[in-house]
Amino acid sequence: MNRKLNRNRKGHLEVVHDEKNKQRPILIIGGTGKTGRRVAQRLLNRGIPARIGSRTGKPPFDWNHTDSWKPILEGIGAVYITYYPDLAAPGAADAVGEFAKLAVQNGVKRLVLLSGRGEEEAQRSEKALQHSGADWTILRSSWFAQNFSEHFLLGPVLSGTIALPVGDVKEPFIDVEDIADVAVAALTDTKHVGEVYELSGPRSLTFSEVTKEIAKATRREIQYINISIESFTTELRQQGMSEEMVSLMAELFTEVLDGRNSHVVDGVERALGRDPRSFIDYVKSAATTGIWEGRK
Ligand SMILES: NC(=O)c1ccc[n+]([C@@H]2O[C@H](COP(=O)([O-])OP(=O)(O)OC[C@H]3O[C@@H](n4cnc5c(N)ncnc54)[C@H](OP(=O)(O)O)[C@@H]3O)[C@@H](O)[C@H]2O)c1
Numbered sequence: 001m002n003r004k005l006n007r008n009r010k011g012h013l014e015v016v017h018d019e020k021n022k023q024r025p026i027l028i029i030g031g032t033g034k035t036g037r038r039v040a041q042r043l044l045n046r047g048i049p050a051r052i053g054s055r056t057g058k059p060p061f062d063w064n065h066t067d068s069w070k071p072i073l074e075g076i077g078a079v080y081i082t083y084y085p086d087l088a089a090p091g092a093a094d095a096v097g098e099f100a101k102l103a104v105q106n107g108v109k110r111l112v113l114l115s116g117r118g119e120e121e122a123q124r125s126e127k128a129l130q131h132s133g134a135d136w137t138i139l140r141s142s143w144f145a146q147n148f149s150e151h152f153l154l155g156p157v158l159s160g161t162i163a164l165p166v167g168d169v170k171e172p173f174i175d176v177e178d179i180a181d182v183a184v185a186a187l188t189d190t191k192h193v194g195e196v197y198e199l200s201g202p203r204s205l206t207f208s209e210v211t212k213e214i215a216k217a218t219r220r221e222i223q224y225i226n227i228s229i230e231s232f233t234t235e236l237r238q239q240g241m242s243e244e245m246v247s248l249m250a251e252l253f254t255e256v257l258d259g260r261n262s263h264v265v266d267g268v269e270r271a272l273g274r275d276p277r278s279f280i281d282y283v284k285s286a287a288t289t290g291i292w293e294g295r296k
Helices: 018-023 036-045 066-073 092-105 120-130 154-159 176-188 207-218 229-238 243-256 267-272 279-289
Strands: 004-007 013-016 026-029 050-053 078-081 110-116 135-141 161-164 196-199 223-226
Touching: 026 036, 036 050, 036 176, 066 092, 078 092, 078 176, 092 110, 092 120, 110 120, 110 176, 120 135, 135 176, 154 161, 161 207, 161 229, 176 196, 176 267, 196 267, 207 223, 207 279, 229 243
Parallel strands: 026 050, 026 078, 078 110, 110 135, 135 196, 161 223
Antiparallel strands: 004 013
16 A cells, blocks of 8 residues: 655644545546536546536435435545535535535545535535545636536527626636536645635626627627526516426526636646636637537
8 A cells, every 4th residue: 555644634644545545436426517527537647537417427326315325425435515505505514524524424434515606505504514524625616607608608609698687796617627626636635635725816806797708709699688686587487487497597697707716726826836717718618619609
């Protein structure tokens, strides 16, 4: 077994049997999602064994079916946890806490949780992780840039109108490639144990500014409209969204996007020793995939 000397949080040197834990696969809950599939690809590139935890994985994993939790943890050394649909959803903290406890009982040593900035409900999940008995790292993230290309804002971009209940509030959107880099570092290197990394991009932008950047890169006319929260929720209901998701979206847009997270934070630099990617670089790279021309 390989051993290495590491300095622990009190500054003492300790022997770390990291290789043993590295041999055990890393479980990626949400491993086909925006951050999870990038984490999986990075582990694959480095030859680190990984297992996907999702309803389509083998064995399947479902947050709503607790009997699917134990089989997926078999032989696992570390877990990257993304909760679906959102850590702010009712019941999320209880589910994350129960899952973390079960993981530790099954021999998992390290847990890395994807969380959201300024979300009271998400912080309940963070606490549950911190009390699980595992080595933990928390990635407390800003809004993803990829919401405009791989999530619920892709449709509005393609339609030429982004209509949201947000005015001049700025958000330091983060590229999920950076989240994946930090997650892989936390899953594979003990120096990130016990860290809460607040993650953001290098600059805060309003939704109107973001819309202009995407319009410029795609050479298309896209307008941004600031609508009332009532029009927004009515539109979501008309699209067939469940009441639970509608109230979750309303909470995210009113409570979380009130300016509390507008400031840029240094988690990417602290974790990786480099600057985060800019929104403009994200836009350029997403534009080259053809996603905003409906090519993908
Ligand atoms: N979007 C943002 O701006 C933002 C910002 C901060 C934090 N977050 C947090 O990010 C997390 C989501 O991470 P993500 O965006 O990387 O994931 P994602 O793209 O939303 O992907 C969802 C993943 O979860 C799986 N999944 C769906 N339903 C499931 C279920 N019932 N049980 C188990 N797995 C299920 C999906 O695979 P299958 O379909 O195969 O099951 C897929 O792998 C949320 O907890 C949210 O709070 C998001």
